[in-house]
Amino acid sequence: MKKCGYIAIIGRPNVGKSTLLNHILKYKVSITSRKPQTTRHQITGVKTVKNAQFIYVDTPGLHQDEPRAINRMMNRQAMSVINDVDVVLFVVEVGKWTAAEEWILQKLGSVKVSVILVINKVDQLHNRQQEQLFEKQIRQKYHFAASFLISAKQGHLITELEQTIEQYLPVSEHFFYAEDQVTDRTxxxxxxxxxxxxxxxxxxxxxxxxxxxxxxxxxxxxxxxxxxxxxxxxxxxxxxxxxxxxxxxxxxxxxxxxxxxxxxxxxxxxxxxxxxxxxxxxxxxxxxxxxxxxxxx
Missing domain, CATH: 3.30.300.20 (K homology (KH) domain)
Incomplete structure (x- = not known):
């Protein structure tokens, strides 16, 4: 019995989506920097372990303002993928909930797949009580399938996150990509x-x-x-x-x-x-x- 499916990684710019994907894959497929909107394209990263294949789609950061064609393009890319996947990872930065997150949450209202809340950068807060309070407040806003307090940079709770994602992947007769393939990009x-x-x-x-x-x-x-x-x-x-x-x-x-x-x-x-x-x-x-x-x- 195999499991195989697509996982969209979404969130506003600079919350650590690309860092999370790179850590999961143990391979750098998405570039990173401290500047928002570093990711401009959908990047597919593939991880195959035993009987499961995870196909992650790293998306450009979502933002409400669309002043230029490139901004509109990035928004379209990010939003187009969420209805074509099996799981959505909604990545936010611990302690920071902005109008952008509220806007994205509204967009997720029509999504029919499981959405997992991923609260990143806990290595920067160093306050377990505040982290848990923040997680509780966000969970009250939406029916998340699960939630995790992680550090993509340090790898904290990434394994547990992957185990939960696997539960929501559909059963498949075959994998979509070769087992040694890491990305579909040239x-x-x-x-x-x-x-x-x-x-x-x-x-x-x-x-x-x-x-x-x-x-x-x-x-x-x-x-x-x-x-x-x-x-x-x-x-x-x-x-x-x-x-x-x-x-x-x-x-x-x-x-x-x-x-x-x-x-x-x-x-x-x-x-x-x-x-x-x-x-x-x-x-x-x-x-x-x-x-x-x-x-x-």
Missing amino acids: ERFMIAEIIREKLMRTLGQEVPYQLTVEINKCKFDEQRQLMEIFATILVERMGQKAMVIGSKGQKLKKIGSEARKDIEYMLGKKVFLELWVKVKEGWSDDERALKSLGYDL
């Missing part, structure tokens, strides 16, 4: 995301939200035993281009060096990485541009 996608992660972590508050990464070439050189990668960082204004490049190109060089190390670790190969920075005005608010750049509209 190498090119993962490489672009690694570069974007380094940009998110290196740059100031504004610039990361108005840039994206496009892989121009990704080819293995058999003779040199080297993966050659050429990528373009797209920004919206000339001033942003200067910020990405930095004084005498030092910032871009640092971003490239850090990204190359992670790409080499992921691929298990030596990598040559070359980055360019190009201005493409208004790309984040242009649905045609977003589609051409590989965003799922």
Whole structure:
């Protein structure tokens, strides 16, 4: 008897959804940073253990304000998945319940699948009584199938959470993915995301939200035993281009060096990485541009 099903991970930006998925998989499929809205795409992570296959869908952070096309796209991606899965993990940050969470809870009102409340970042509060009181207050707002106080960063109660998720997965005659598969995303996608992660972590508050990464070439050189990668960082204004490049190109060089190390670790190969920075005005608010750049509209 096998169990196999889809689990959506939803919540407002920066509550630790991607960190949770990476810890569960023991493999980095979703990039992370301290900045909200780091995740822009649905990322599928697959974990197969004995007779169960968990197919997790990490979604962009949900937000009420939709000022640009890219924000509307991320909301559509996140909301479209919750009715097509078997379990929903609603991730919130301990001690922080905002208008965004209330809005998401309203959206969950029509969901017919089991919703598990996941209260994350308990390692930051260090007060068991306050944690339990917060959990009790939230549980009164919705009929959750279960609730957990976890630390995705430290792995606290993740195993118990997975055991509960398995109870709600449907019985299946076969698995949907190969048992050794971890994600359905391509190498090119993962490489672009690694570069974007380094940009998110290196740059100031504004610039990361108005840039994206496009892989121009990704080819293995058999003779040199080297993966050659050429990528373009797209920004919206000339001033942003200067910020990405930095004084005498030092910032871009640092971003490239850090990204190359992670790409080499992921691929298990030596990598040559070359980055360019190009201005493409208004790309984040242009649905045609977003589609051409590989965003799922």
